Amino acid sequence: MTTKRIAYKITPKNPSAHLFEVTCYIPKPDINGQKLFLPVWIPGSYMIREFSRNIVWLKAFTGDALVDVQKIDKATWQCAPSNEPLAITYEVYAWDLSVRAAHLDQTHGFFNGPSVFLMVLGQEDQPVDVEIVRPQGSEFDTWKVATAMTRKSAQAFGFGLYEASNYDELIDHPVEMGNFTLAHFTACGVPHDIAITGKHRANLERLTADLKTICEYQIRLFGEPAPMDHYVFLIMAVGDGYGGLEHRASTALICSRDDLPLKNEGERNDKYRTFLGLASHEYFHTWNIKRIKPEAFMLYDLTKENYTRQLWAFEGFTSYYDDLVLVRTGLVSEEEYLTTLGETITRVLRGSGRLKQSVADSSFDAWIKYYRQDENSTNSIVNYYAKGALIGLALDLKIRAVTDNQKSLDDVMKTLWHQYGQKKIGVPEGQIEKIVEEIAGTELSTFIAKAIYDTEDLPLKDLLASVGIELMMRSSENTSDNGGKPSKNGSNPRAILGAKISNDGKITSVYDSGAAQLAGLSAGDNIIAIDCLKVSGRDIDTRLKTYDINTEIKVHAFRRDELIEFNVNLLAAEKDTCYLKIIEKEEDTSIQLRKKWLAGS
Numbered sequence: 344m345t346t347k348r349i350a351y352k353i354t355p356k357n358p359s360a361h362l363f364e365v366t367c368y369i370p371k372p373d374i375n376g377q378k379l380f381l382p383v384w385i386p387g388s389y390m391i392r393e394f395s396r397n398i399v400w401l402k403a404f405t406g407d408a409l410v411d412v413q414k415i416d417k418a419t420w421q422c423a424p425s426n427e428p429l430a431i432t433y434e435v436y437a438w439d440l441s442v443r444a445a446h447l448d449q450t451h452g453f454f455n456g457p458s459v460f461l462m463v464l465g466q467e468d469q470p471v472d473v474e475i476v477r478p479q480g481s482e483f484d485t486w487k488v489a490t491a492m493t494r495k496s497a498q499a500f501g502f503g504l505y506e507a508s509n510y511d512e513l514i515d516h517p518v519e520m521g522n523f524t525l526a527h528f529t530a531c532g533v534p535h536d537i538a539i540t541g542k543h544r545a546n547l548e549r550l551t552a553d554l555k556t557i558c559e560y561q562i563r564l565f566g567e568p569a570p571m572d573h574y575v576f577l578i579m580a581v582g583d584g585y586g587g588l589e590h591r592a593s594t595a596l597i598c599s600r601d602d603l604p605l606k607n608e609g610e611r612n613d614k615y616r617t618f619l620g621l622a623s624h625e626y627f628h629t630w631n632i633k634r635i636k637p638e639a640f641m642l643y644d645l646t647k648e649n650y651t652r653q654l655w656a657f658e659g660f661t662s663y664y665d666d667l668v669l670v671r672t673g674l675v676s677e678e679e680y681l682t683t684l685g686e687t688i689t690r691v692l693r694g695s696g697r698l699k700q701s702v703a704d705s706s707f708d709a710w711i712k713y714y715r716q717d718e719n720s721t722n723s724i725v726n727y728y729a730k731g732a733l734i735g736l737a738l739d740l741k742i743r744a745v746t747d748n749q750k751s752l753d754d755v756m757k758t759l760w761h762q763y764g765q766k767k768i769g770v771p772e773g774q775i776e777k778i779v780e781e782i783a784g785t786e787l788s789t790f791i792a793k794a795i796y797d798t799e800d801l802p803l804k805d806l807l808a809s810v811g812i813e814l815m816m817r818s819s820e821n822t823s824d825n826g827g828k829p830s831k832n833g834s835n836p837r838a839i840l841g842a843k844i845s846n847d848g849k850i851t852s853v854y855d856s857g858a859a860q861l862a863g864l865s866a867g868d869n870i871i872a873i874d875c876l877k878v879s880g881r882d883i884d885t886r887l888k889t890y891d892i893n894t895e896i897k898v899h900a901f902r903r904d905e906l907i908e909f910n911v912n913l914l915a916a917e918k919d920t921c922y923l924k925i926i927e928k929e930e931d932t933s934i935q936l937r938k939k940w941l942a943g944s
């Protein structure tokens with residue numbers, strides 16, 4: 344193959360062995376020895392993943408002649424100096440069923456650019472061609488391709504030639520191939536495709552209509568025209584899964600097939616609402632982080648961690664709007680929205696890590712903390728998604744309150760879009776706070792600084808009261824009580840151990856100052872008896888409920904292979920569970936404020 348441009352050819356060479364073969368043609372290599380590099384992380388997912396570990400072998404050629412190639416660090420190769428065009432061929436092992444890397448078997452193929460396309464160092468600004476090749480064998484005759492990458496000579500949904508204007512664009516268009524289900528809709532004039540891979544019986548009519556509603560609302564929120572001329576939802580439906588990754592003109596989602604709506608189903612159920620929230624979240628990123636970007640992300644350095652203290656806004660505000668868009672468009676009711684909000688508040692309040700780490704610090708350390716959680720994370724990390732969403736809520740309600748409902752967080756998002764996103768200027772650290780103050784037209788720096796750089800709980804009770812909502816706290820009823828709703832069984836708190844326990848009796852987390860921690864129980868301990876009676880993991884919570892608070896009981900557990908006896912003084916479940924209710928006999932002003940907030944007008 345001779346080409347004028349850098350060209351990649353990706354072939355699902357051996358689907359049953361999960362191997363893609365990739366060739367990168369370089370017409371004008373660096374005469375001092377071309378270097379090639381594979382990213383160590385994928386934008387949107389802040390963790391070092393070392394994609395190069397999946398390159399099985401790599402060879403370089405000029406014509407048919409092998410060229411010497413050496414690895415010079417974990418992710419970089421250097422070819423011997425050459426004046427002739429180079430072809431680098433390598434094999435990539437693809438068996439990661441997530442939205443972040445690559446996956447290939449006889450049922451489908453999926454890849455993200457950072458995990459399969461080597462960067463031609465020094466030429467990363469050059470336009471590239473990409474040939475996506477159909478795997479060999481008649482069983483693959485019906486396979487199609489779904490991607491937002493620009494088609495060159497490839498037919499719609501076909502194998503063949505695609506292109507990108509530089510490396511950054513190349514790796515921001517994930518590709519799905521297989522026998523996926525297709526659906527289409529137009530939102531504000533922009534064609535949108537939905538490609539669903541995996542066994543499913545989704546009601547495409549409902550899915551299409553609901554996604555269209557979400558997309559149109561968001562496009563209008565930021566203002567028409569939409570920043571992309573085409574958008575693709577790549578959905579992988581599995582038995583049990585949840586996740587998504589945002590891209591400039593597409594998103595890769597993984598969900599449980601039960602999350603998708605079925606035919607003849609009446610109301611939207613909880614699972615489907617969660618799916619719509621996920622789709623809404625990733626779509627909102629089309630603006631908030633893919634185009635409105637932290638300064639540190641304007642030019643990604645894919646060789647190492649890129650630090651920003653602003654993920655509380657880029658992930659947090661996105662998390663705030665994902666569900667808010669659903670209630671504003673009528674896809675969920677006001678009551679359902681308040682339940683979800685109560686659950687988010689509960690999630691934040693249950694982690695004592697919120698009292699030790701600010702959301703700014705959590706953003707900065709995402710690489711080593713939020714993305715690499717362990718048994719102690721609940722005691723040491725604040726979730727910048729959930730607390731960031733609540734900061735979004737707090738700022739929205741605050742701005743509405745001080746501007747007599749004339750301004751809101753919507754104006755902050757629009758300003759960020761007009762002044763930064765549209766102009767391709769990165770958002771400097773500290774700038775979002777300034778924009779919030781400008782929009783509010785009053786001094787809010789102390790309030791904002793406390794929310795972002797401090798660890799105090801947000802004053803949500805007062806802020807919610809301004810829109811006629813009472814924030815109620817109670818203790819949890821059982822281990823699957825996620826909050827959001829009033830108690831079913833009255834208000835007496837139950838006795839608890841203060842630990843998270845798996846179904847097989849193993850402690851997975853021990854909470855700060857809980858009964859388990861005070862008695863010396865640790866994560867990893869396997870509880871086998873309570874009060875000298877055998878117990879299984881599932882029964883521990885029910886068994887403990889029958890004891891009075893402050894009762895001392897014996898707990899037997901294995902730590903590794905050693906049996907240890909613990910004297911545990913059972914403590915009351917704390918009031919860490921939130922639900923929201925409309926204040927009875929509320930003032931007219933709060934009704935108006937709430938209506939405007941939830942209607943987005």
Ligand code: ZN
Pocket residue numbers: 624628658661
């Ligand atoms: Zn996100």
